[in-house]
Amino acid sequence: MEIKAYTNEKLGESYSEFVHASGLTVYVFPKSLSTSYALFATKYGSLENVFKLSTDEEFTTVPAGIAHFLEHKMFENANGVDTFELFGQTGASANAYTSFDKTAYLFSSTDNFYESLSILLDFVTHPYFTKETVAKEQGIIAQEIQMYEDNPNTRVYYELMRAMYEKHDVRTEIAGSVESIAEITDELLYKCYNTFYNLHNMVLCVCGDVELVKVQAVLDKVLKPAPKQEIVRKYQTEKAEVFKERTETKMQIARPQFAIGVKDVMIPESPTEFSKKDFGMRILNEILFSSSTDFYNEMYEKGILNSQFSCEYDSTASFAYNYYAGETDDPDAFFVILKQYIADCQSKPIDEDAFLRAKRVVYADFIRLFDSTDEIANELVSYAFLDMPLFDNLAILDSIDKAYVESLLRDCFRDAFYSLSVISPIQ
Amino acid sequence: MLTERVALNWIETDKFKSNFLSVSFAVPFEKTNAAKNALILKILKRGTVSYPDMIALSKKLEYLYSAEIYTKTACFGETQLLQFSLDVLDDRFAMENTDILAEGLKVLSEIIFAPVTENGIFKQTYFESEKRNLLDDIHAEINNKGKYALLRACEHMFANERYRISSLGDAETVASFTNAEIYRWYQEVLDSASIEITFVGKTDEQKLKNALRVMLENYKPSKSVAIGTEVVRSARDVREVHEECVGKQGNLVMGFRTGTVLADGDYPKMALLSELYGGSATSMLFMNVREKMSLCYYCASIPEAVKGVMFVRAGIENKNFEKARDAILEQLNLLQKGSFTSEALDSAKLSLINAYREIADNPQSLQNWYIGRTLSGIVQSPEEAIEVVRGITKEEIVATANKISPDTVYFLEGVQNGGVC
Numbered sequence: 037m038e039i040k041a042y043t044n045e046k047l048g049e050s051y052s053e054f055v056h057a058s059g060l061t062v063y064v065f066p067k068s069l070s071t072s073y074a075l076f077a078t079k080y081g082s083l084e085n086v087f088k089l090s091t092d093e094e095f096t097t098v099p100a101g102i103a104h105f106l107e108h109k110m111f112e113n114a115n116g117v118d119t120f121e122l123f124g125q126t127g128a129s130a131n132a133y134t135s136f137d138k139t140a141y142l143f144s145s146t147d148n149f150y151e152s153l154s155i156l157l158d159f160v161t162h163p164y165f166t167k168e169t170v171a172k173e174q175g176i177i178a179q180e181i182q183m184y185e186d187n188p189n190t191r192v193y194y195e196l197m198r199a200m201y202e203k204h205d206v207r208t209e210i211a212g213s214v215e216s217i218a219e220i221t222d223e224l225l226y227k228c229y230n231t232f233y234n235l236h237n238m239v240l241c242v243c244g245d246v247e248l249v250k251v252q253a254v255l256d257k258v259l260k261p262a263p264k265q266e267i268v269r270k271y272q273t274e275k276a277e278v279f280k281e282r283t284e285t286k287m288q289i290a291r292p293q294f295a296i297g298v299k300d301v302m303i304p305e306s307p308t309e310f311s312k313k314d315f316g317m318r319i320l321n322e323i324l325f326s327s328s329t330d331f332y333n334e335m336y337e338k339g340i341l342n343s344q345f346s347c348e349y350d351s352t353a354s355f356a357y358n359y360y361a362g363e364t365d366d367p368d369a370f371f372v373i374l375k376q377y378i379a380d381c382q383s384k385p386i387d388e389d390a391f392l393r394a395k396r397v398v399y400a401d402f403i404r405l406f407d408s409t410d411e412i413a414n415e416l417v418s419y420a421f422l423d424m425p426l427f428d429n430l431a432i433l434d435s436i437d438k439a440y441v442e443s444l445l446r447d448c449f450r451d452a453f454y455s456l457s458v459i460s461p462i463q
Numbered sequence: 464m465l466t467e468r469v470a471l472n473w474i475e476t477d478k479f480k481s482n483f484l485s486v487s488f489a490v491p492f493e494k495t496n497a498a499k500n501a502l503i504l505k506i507l508k509r510g511t512v513s514y515p516d517m518i519a520l521s522k523k524l525e526y527l528y529s530a531e532i533y534t535k536t537a538c539f540g541e542t543q544l545l546q547f548s549l550d551v552l553d554d555r556f557a558m559e560n561t562d563i564l565a566e567g568l569k570v571l572s573e574i575i576f577a578p579v580t581e582n583g584i585f586k587q588t589y590f591e592s593e594k595r596n597l598l599d600d601i602h603a604e605i606n607n608k609g610k611y612a613l614l615r616a617c618e619h620m621f622a623n624e625r626y627r628i629s630s631l632g633d634a635e636t637v638a639s640f641t642n643a644e645i646y647r648w649y650q651e652v653l654d655s656a657s658i659e660i661t662f663v664g665k666t667d668e669q670k671l672k673n674a675l676r677v678m679l680e681n682y683k684p685s686k687s688v689a690i691g692t693e694v695v696r697s698a699r700d701v702r703e704v705h706e707e708c709v710g711k712q713g714n715l716v717m718g719f720r721t722g723t724v725l726a727d728g729d730y731p732k733m734a735l736l737s738e739l740y741g742g743s744a745t746s747m748l749f750m751n752v753r754e755k756m757s758l759c760y761y762c763a764s765i766p767e768a769v770k771g772v773m774f775v776r777a778g779i780e781n782k783n784f785e786k787a788r789d790a791i792l793e794q795l796n797l798l799q800k801g802s803f804t805s806e807a808l809d810s811a812k813l814s815l816i817n818a819y820r821e822i823a824d825n826p827q828s829l830q831n832w833y834i835g836r837t838l839s840g841i842v843q844s845p846e847e848a849i850e851v852v853r854g855i856t857k858e859e860i861v862a863t864a865n866k867i868s869p870d871t872v873y874f875l876e877g878v879q880n881g882g883v884c
Contacts, residue, residue, distance in 0.1 A: 121810070
């Protein structure tokens with residue numbers, strides 16, 4: 037078994053990567069903190085609604101929200117013992133989450149790490165679903181869905197996705213809807229499980245007071261080799277332009293909320309370029325919108341924006357966008373102002389000093405990730421699925437120059453890429 | 464003590480890539496003053512003598528490798544803290560020779576002691592725009608229904624007490640504030656409040672202490688103010704309040720008087736009890752109200768150590784209000800009768816011990832731990848508390864549970880139209 041070792045002297049950190057005999061790719065990142073963290077993840081999220089194995093004849097189409105539903109149901113076991121009770125015996129704090137493109141099971145612990153790791157690997161590799169347990173979960177998840185539906189930040193986000201995208205499944209809530217989850221059956225859960233919870237499609241990342249040989253011993257004991265299989269996915273392709281320019285919803289809130297999306301279908305295939313673009317956009321957003329900019333200060337002084345304003349670039353293998361959200365009295369007026377501001381910035385070079393400061397901020401934020409075993413494990417998973425060593429980011433970030441950021445500003449912001457989502461208060 | 468009236472929690476560790484320093488002023492919590500405090504913290508972040516506007520201030524912090532300065536108010540019982548925190552990258556990551564901590568501390572010091580003033584009061588435009596922002600924040604409390612329900616529950620439960628879980632004040636009071644009045648109040652805070660400083664990180668100790676002493680040359684309080692919390696040990700009777708808002712989900716908040724506070728010296732019993740009752744995924748509330756009855760996605764208990772109260776929160780379907788309320792009370796009843804297994808108690812212990820150990824990995828958690836204890840006159844590290852937790856018996860949990868009494872049942876019903884709140 038080949039063990040790849042990665043070290044970064046500037047950070048003063050190292051980690052190892054290897055493929056276990058079972059087919060699972062494993063990352064071990066030793067870190068002297070009290071809390072150790074383990075994350076066992078599959079490259080399977082809410083977007084995977086039409087798929088098959090290469091050996092299957094037909095594609096399977098599943099109801100929205102099934103990946104998240106499956107995540108909930110994994111905590112039940114055939115012997116009737118709840119997985120949380122098992123972690124209760126080690127003191128670990130266990131949890132799980134589902135995103136658009138992954139499902140992750142995790143725990144943090146300050147003692148009994150290897151016992152907890154054994155529980156984690158064991159329960160995720162042993163599904164158990166019945167009609168009764170599926171029905172029981174529908175009530176719980178319905179309340180989770182309604183909690184999100186009552187949250188204006190979540191609502192303004194999904195309404196924006198439905199405006200920007202015409203067909204892509206990012207339009208649909210990760211948890212699905214009360215109606216869609218009612219269609220979920222134990223058979224469908226097994227179908228999804230058997231397709232995506234194959235160890236070749238998964239990674240394990242551990243970070244903290246951990247030793248590679250001891251991790252290996254647990255893996256040897258718990259995991260059985262998984263058959264190699266090929267997953268065939270069916271994604272909808274999206275045009276570069278947004279589907280709708282504007283959408284509006286009403287809720288009981290105080291002041292109108294907005295989210296502006298700038299759709300980006302130019303997603304680099306090379307992992308290095310993908311990461312470079314991600315960092316480049318972060319630098320660009322700092323340059324355009326940080327609290328040191330004249331634009332933000334003018335908006336703030338005039339009361340058009342307040343400290344709730346946020347901006348970010350989100351990118352995955354199948355969708356990407358810039359996202360600007362906040363509250364303002366007249367979102368349509370601000371939409372015009374923002375588009376005009378970006379158009380003005382496109383017509384002149386970026387200020388050298390602003391570029392330097394923005395790069396410094398992004399660099400410092402990256403370094404700070406390494407103060408938490410939780411952040412490290414999550415970053416490891418993201419870059420594992422991207423198939424790029426985590427530490428490469430420092431060199432990538434270093435390589436970004438002003439001209440590159442200017443090219444992003446020039447190419448990724450056209451009128452037809454913008455959508456506005458508004459939540460207006462119920463009068 | 465660093466100097467008179469200034470306590471210092473010095474937590475030296477080289478395990479972080481950043482250094483954390485916070486300066487907290489302790490004042491008695493009172494609703495109108497709390498609104499003033501919230502407004503002051505917003506104004507102070509607008510500019511200082513050397514960095515007179517947000518552009519200059521933000522640029523300086525960006526140069527300092529994204530140094531973060533945040534200001535916030537925090538409640539520990541009926542004591543409110545005005546907190547100023549600095550979080551900076553360690554110098555070893557600077558691309559050239561920069562003393563990030565020392566530079567950051569200078570900015571922090573100016574934010575506290577050298578704000579931009581005009582005619583002896585805050586700059587009027589800063590005052591006006593931050594007053595407007597605070598009013599926005601107050602109006603926006605309705606946006607998050609779960610948190611709003613908790614705030615409303617507190618309004619009812621503590622109608623005749625000063626305590627609130629957090630407070631920005633009410634819109635009418637804030638609208639009436641004048642710049643002179645706010646500025647005067649801030650001088651009053653500086654002239655009377657005691658200070659707690661927390662440092663977490665690794666640096667030249669003498670050098671930083673000297674820099675802190677320089678900062679504190681601006682701090683010469685001429686009076687002192689009594690801080691403390693009125694503890695109501697048990698509820699007289701249960702009040703039930705229903706309100707409505709537009710939404711899909713109902714939000715239930717149940718407030719209890721616990722009869723146990725940090726100052727009693729045996730608070731770990733209450734912390735352990737809450738862990739067992741509704742603090743983890745193996746707790747009685749999670750296992751029964753969520754897992755067995757499928758009533759909610761979350762059902763958790765949150766203890767407050769200084770005031771001696773506990774809240775249980777759940778998001779539920781409106782029609783399940785009685786069922787959820789009764790189930791939450793039923794689990795408390797089981798706790799009081801000792802109807803729980805020793806395995807469940809052991810799990811709760813491990814879970815709480817795990818949470819206490821994790822505190823060491825987070826500077827802000829360390830800060831909160833020590834400030835809460837200092838304010839209650841308790842000297843106890845997380846490690847010492849862990850030893851206490853290990854020794855707690857089932858009988859002690861039952862005795863602690865029997866001091867708990869339900870005080871307020873608050874339900875914010877989600878309705879399609881209208882809504883009174």
